[in-house]
Every structure is written in structure tokens, then in C-alpha cells.
Amino acid sequence: MIPYRMRIFLFIIFTFFSLQSCQKKTSNTPKPKNTKPEIEEAILTADRFYSQKEFDSAFFYYNKLRSICNPVTDSENYITSLNRMAEIQQDHADYTGSENTIKEVLPYLKYAKKQSQIWSTYVILSINYLNTYDYKNAILYNQKALRLQTEEWRKLAARNNIAVILMEEGKYNEALQIFLSLTTKKEVLNNDEFQNKALDNIGFCYFKTHNPNEALLYFNKSLEIRQRKNRPFDLGKSYLHFAKFYEKSNSALAKEYMLLSYEKFTAANSVEDRMSSLELLIKNTSDQELRKYATKYVNIVDSIFEVRQKVKNQFARIKYDSKREREENLKLKSQKIENELQIERQENRNIISYIIILVALSLVVILYFYLTSRANRQKIEATYQSETRISKKLHDELANDVYHTMAFIENKNLSIAKNRENLLKNLRDIYSLTSDISKENCPLVANKNYAASLNEMISEFNNSETNILTKGLDTILWSEIKKNKKVAVYRTIQELLVNMKKHSSATSVLITFKKTNKNILIIYVDNGKGIDANQVLTKNGLNNIENRIFAINGSIDIDSFPDKGFKVFIKFPIIR
Incomplete structure (x- = not known):
């Protein structure tokens, strides 16, 4: 059989862990979505369209990939997607869109x-600046x-780009020196496309610097x-x-x-x-040829403007739709x-409430255990004191008699009558003392029969030697007085009468x-021997009386x- 206190304690622990279990169930949050399969699919689709020169579809999927x-944890795919998008816009002469x-x-x-990705970003940006006539920034990004720590051919390509920009600025001598240095590099000599561009640009620089022979040679x-x-x-x-x-020199050949x-x-x-x-x-040209070429030129300008405008709008719409969708997703995510x-805040408040409840319950249990334990100690102590006092009386008084x-x-x-009378008197005294000790230790009636018990x-x-009178006992409504006070009164009067019988010889x-x-007054008066009031505190009986009265605030x-x-005046409050 589990003790009652232990059952209470186990119930509190069970309640606490049940609440914690519920809290854990409600606090589970979903795991982040795995986007790797979606990213891989977008890369494959975008690259396929790019290689097939279906740039509008490629742009769409690169934008989706982006x-x-x-951009922090998957920077490689993020940078690649934006670089390709900018290249597509650049190829369609949307240099401002590409720059953005x-x-x-x-x-x-x-x-x-990868440094190569950074290199591609810088070069794409420089080409945009070149085509929008911002030559300073074009050179800066090259x-x-x-x-950057990249392959040698990338460094040579950047130098070639700088030389091309210098040509656009009309700085042909500076550009010429760069192109000439490039033609000595094995990476250029081993690459026909790179080499023929460098040679052609060298020839054009010589042409612009009035060196026709060298120009024609290159x-x-x-x-x-x-x-x-x-x-x-x-x-x-x-x-x-x-x-x-x-x-200027040969118009027909030109x-x-x-x-x-x-x-x-x-x-x-x-x-x-x-x-x-x-x-x-x-x-x-002039005459009819001039009109023919001018018409072609105007048609190309009109068509190219229309096509490029459509392409710009298409790319802008793709980015705008993606941005709007992303903003809506972000809004939904922020709401979520x-x-x-x-x-979570509600769950935290619940946790705090659970903790407060647990602490309160624990304090209640601790207080209950403490008060119960203290009451038991007091009961044991009172029993011990009572047993000690009875033992002392049995030893000091009854045993001696x-x-x-x-x-x-x-x-x-x-056989002598007088001796027999003394013996009977001694036996009556022993009986009386035994009765006193027994009554002192017996349970006290403190209910509605209290006045009758006290009077008895x-x-x-x-007895025949001592006449005891009471006055006003029945005038007091003892049911209004607390039990502890009635017990104190009972024991006090009993102690006074025991002392009177043993020591005072009162009649x-x-x-x-x-x-x-507000108070109850009790006045005890006898005509016995009396005592020295200065020695009252040394008497155990009177000391016990004082302690009882002080205990009830009297x-x-x-x-x-x-x-x-001998006179004793006792006063104690009815309520307090």
C-alpha cells in the first residue's frame, strides 16, 4: 500500500511530465524543404534550352533557378544563373537590363x-558599360x-578587352601596345580565333595611327x-x-x-x-543604290527595335512575375x-504557467509535509513531557508514599486501632494521589459538558477537612471559548487544587x-499556609500554571x- 504523501508526490510528478509531453508534441516544427532535386532539374532544363539557343526559355529557367x-549557401548556382541571364540580355542588346x-x-x-565565376561577372559587366559608353567603368571591371587568380587565357582576354575599350575611346597607340604584347603569348598563338582578332585589331590601330603598310600587313x-x-x-x-x-584611296575596292x-x-x-x-x-553610294541601302537600313532599324523591345519586355516580365511571386511567397512565409x-510565445507562456503551477503544488506539498511533521513532533514532545511529568510524580510522590x-x-x-486508622488514611492518600495523576493524563471533555466536567x-x-466552593461557573458560555483555553483552565485549577491539598492545609x-x-476572570482564594511571593517562580506547580496561562495569551x-x-488572579481573552 503506497503511503498517502507518496501518492500526492507521484501525482504531481506524473502531471508535470504529462504536460511536458504535450508541450513537446505541440512544439514540433516542420523540417526545411529539400530544394536540391528542384534545383538540379532547373539547371538541366535551363542549360538544355541555352545550348539549343532557345534563350527565352533558358532565361525563364535560369530565373527560376535564381x-x-x-545566394549564401548555394552561391555557385546562384551566380551562374544570374550570369547566364545577363549574357542572354546582353546578346539581345538589352545592356541596361543586363547590367541590372x-x-x-x-x-x-x-x-x-570559383574565381572563374567572379571573372565572368566582371567581364559581363564591363561589356555592358562598353556598350553604354561608360568606358571608365568598363576598364575598371576588366x-x-x-x-583574380584565374587561368592565363582569362587574364589575356581581360587585357584584350581593355585594348578594345581603348580603341573605342580613340586611344589607338595604347591599345596597339597591348595587342602587340598579346601576340607573343602562346595561349594566343595556339588559339586561331584569339590570334586573328588580335592581328585584325593591330592592323586597325596601325591604320588609325597612319601606318598603312603595317596595317595592311596585319x-x-x-x-x-x-x-x-x-x-x-x-x-x-x-x-x-x-x-x-x-x-579614301580606292572607293571601288572599298x-x-x-x-x-x-x-x-x-x-x-x-x-x-x-x-x-x-x-x-x-x-x-548615290542615286538608286543610296535609296536601296537606306531602305534596308531603315527596315533593319525598325525591325530590330521592335524585336529588341519585345525581348526586353519579355525578359522584364519574366523577372517581374518572378519577383511578384517571390514577394507573395515571402509575404506568406512571413505570415507563417x-x-x-x-x-511559440503561447507555448512559452504555457510552459511558464506549468512551472508556476508545479512550483505552487510543490510548495503546498512541502508545507503540508512540514506542518504534519511539526504536529507529529509536537505531539511526540507533549507525550514525552507528559510521561516525564507523570513519571516524576510517580517517583517523587506516589513511590515515596x-x-x-x-x-x-x-x-x-x-492490631491497635489507631495504627489501623493511620494505615487506612495513608491508603486513602495513595488512592487520591493515584486518582489525581490518572485524571491529569486522561482526555479532557471540552464540549458542551465542559462545565459539568470541570465542576466534577x-x-x-x-472532603470533610476541606470545603471548596465555586461561584459563577455556570454563568459563562463555555461553548464560545476555544478548546485549548478550556483545557488550560481545567489543568490550571486542577494544579492549584493539587498544590492546595499537598502543601497549604487549607480548610x-x-x-x-x-x-x-472581552475577557474571562478566574479568582482562586484559600485560607491555607500561604507562601512567600518572592519564591513563587521556584515552585514547579506554579511555574506550570504560569506557562499554561501565558500560552493562551493570558x-x-x-x-x-x-x-x-493564597490568592491567584487569572485573566485571558475570550476570542484571541
Whole structure:
């Protein structure tokens, strides 16, 4: 059988852990979504469309990839997607849109693990600045690309770009020195495309710096490589430079090169360069031919403007729709997070409430255990004191009387009437003392029969030698008085009567009871021997009386002198 206290304690522990279990169940949050499969699918789809030159679809999926990737933890895919998007916009002459796209990368380049990605970002940005005539920034970003720890061919490409920008600024001598240095590098000599571009640009710089012989030499070297590779765009570039070279010295030959360049740029579908060829033809023709080339030029301008505008709008719409969708998702996520925070705050308040309840219950249990334990200790202590006092009385009083009686029987002749009377008197005294001790230790009646019990106890001390009177006992409503006070009164009067019988030889005793508005007064008077009031505290009986009265917030006053009787005035409050 589990003790009652232990059952309470186990119940509290069970309640606490049940609450904790419920709390854990409600506090489970969903795991972050795994976006890796979605990212891999977007990369494959975007790269496939890019390789097939379906740039609108490629742009869409690269933009989707950009929105899925975390720019910090997945910087590689994030930077790649934006670089490709900017390249597509750049190829469609949307240089401002390309610049805005590529600038989204810049804050996250510090997380890039591959220097080649940073190099691509800088080069794309520099080309945008070049085509929007911001030559200073175009050179700046190529210089940044040069400082990166990348392959040698990337460094050479950045230097080549700087030289091209210098050509656009008209700084042909500076550009020429860079191009000449490039032609000594094995990476350039081993790459026909790189080499023929460098040679063609060197020839153009010599042409612009009025060195026609050198210009023609390098033009021919470049053309020889390009004719061998037979790439329309590269051939168109060489023919265009030959047309400009012969424009003033041999107009017929210049016109032939203009037409050849126009033909090659048309085959390469290079609209910008085809317009450059038409501009030269318009400038160097007249009459019907001028009208024909001008019409072609205007048609190309109109069509290219319409196409580019559509492409710009398409790319802008893709980015806008993605941005709006992302903002809506962020709004939904923020609402979800706010809801989760509110739930978490409520859960935290619940936890605090549970803790407060647990602490309160624990304090109640501890207080209950403490009070119960203290009551048990007090009960044990009271029992011990009572047993000690009874033992002392049995030893000091009853044992001595029994011993003297036994000695009297042994030494006296009981056939003599006087001796028999003394023996009977001694036996009555022993019986009376035994009765007193028994009554002192017995349970006290403190209910509605209290007055009768008190009166009965007093009457037992009344005999032929001592007359005891009570006054006002029945005038007090004892049911209004607390039990502990009634017990104290009972024991106090009993102690006074025991002392009177043992020590005072009184023949008359009067005990008066009075009630005032708030107090009970008890006056004890006998005509016995009396005592010295200065020695009252040394008497154990009177000391016990004082302790009982003080315990019920009462007061006691003793008035006695030797041979002048004994008086005790007792007062205690009814309520307090």
C-alpha cells in the first residue's frame, strides 16, 4: 500500500511530465524543404534550352533557378544563373537590363568558391558599360578581372578587352601596345580565333595611327587565318576593316569589301555589324543604290527595335512575375513565421504557467509535509513531557508514599486501632494521589459538558477537612471559548487544587468565575499556609500554571504571604 504523501508526490510528478509531453508534441516544427532535386532539374532544363539557343526559355529557367537558390549557401548556382541571364540580355542588346541583372550578383561574390565565376561577372559587366559608353567603368571591371587568380587565357582576354575599350575611346597607340604584347603569348598563338582578332585589331590601330603598310600587313595575316577557318562573322570583320582602309584611296575596292562584309554579317545574323556595313555603303553610294541601302537600313532599324523591345519586355516580365511571386511567397512565409512565433510565445507562456503551477503544488506539498511533521513532533514532545511529568510524580510522590506505608506496616502493630486508622488514611492518600495523576493524563471533555466536567473535577477535592466552593461557573458560555483555553483552565485549577491539598492545609477554598466584554476572570482564594511571593517562580506547580496561562495569551497575578492564605488572579481573552 503506497503511503498517502507518496501518492500526492507521484501525482504531481506524473502531471508535470504529462504536460511536458504535450508541450513537446505541440512544439514540433516542420523540417526545411529539400530544394536540391528542384534545383538540379532547373539547371538541366535551363542549360538544355541555352545550348539549343532557345534563350527565352533558358532565361525563364535560369530565373527560376535564381529564385530557388540560397545566394549564401548555394552561391555557385546562384551566380551562374544570374550570369547566364545577363549574357542572354546582353546578346539581345538589352545592356541596361543586363547590367541590372548582373548587379544582383555583386553582394554575394564574397561567397563564391570559383574565381572563374567572379571573372565572368566582371567581364559581363564591363561589356555592358562598353556598350553604354561608360568606358571608365568598363576598364575598371576588366582590371578587377585581371587581379583574380584565374587561368592565363582569362587574364589575356581581360587585357584584350581593355585594348578594345581603348580603341573605342580613340586611344589607338595604347591599345596597339597591348595587342602587340598579346601576340607573343602562346595561349594566343595556339588559339586561331584569339590570334586573328588580335592581328585584325593591330592592323586597325596601325591604320588609325597612319601606318598603312603595317596595317595592311596585319589585316592580311588576320584574313588568311579567317579564310582558312571560314567563319562568316570573323570574315565580315576583316572585310569591314579593309573597306574602311580603302575608303579614301580606292572607293571601288572599298565598296567591294563593304558588300562582302554585309554578306558575311547577314550570314552570321549579326544585325549590329550588318548595319555598320550599310552605313558605309550609304556613305559611299548615290542615286538608286543610296535609296536601296537606306531602305534596308531603315527596315533593319525598325525591325530590330521592335524585336529588341519585345525581348526586353519579355525578359522584364519574366523577372517581374518572378519577383511578384517571390514577394507573395515571402509575404506568406512571413505570415507563417508570425503565426509560428505567436504559437511559440503561447507555448512559452504555457510552459511558464506549468512551472508556476508545479512550483505552487510543490510548495503546498512541502508545507503540508512540514506542518504534519511539526504536529507529529509536537505531539511526540507533549507525550514525552507528559510521561516525564507523570513519571516524576510517580517517583517523587506516589513511590515515596507507598514506601512509607510499607515501612509503617512492617514496624507498627496493626492490631491497635489507631495504627489501623493511620494505615487506612495513608491508603486513602495513595488512592487520591493515584486518582489525581490518572485524571491529569486522561482526555479532557471540552464540549458542551465542559462545565459539568470541570465542576466534577473540583468536587473530588472536596472532603470533610476541606470545603471548596465555586461561584459563577455556570454563568459563562463555555461553548464560545476555544478548546485549548478550556483545557488550560481545567489543568490550571486542577494544579492549584493539587498544590492546595499537598502543601497549604487549607480548610476553605473559593473559586470565582467572571466574564467581562472581552475577557474571562478566574479568582482562586484559600485560607491555607500561604507562601512567600518572592519564591513563587521556584515552585514547579506554579511555574506550570504560569506557562499554561501565558500560552493562551493570558496573565496571572499571585498574592500570598506566609500564614495569610493564597490568592491567584487569572485573566485571558475570550476570542484571541
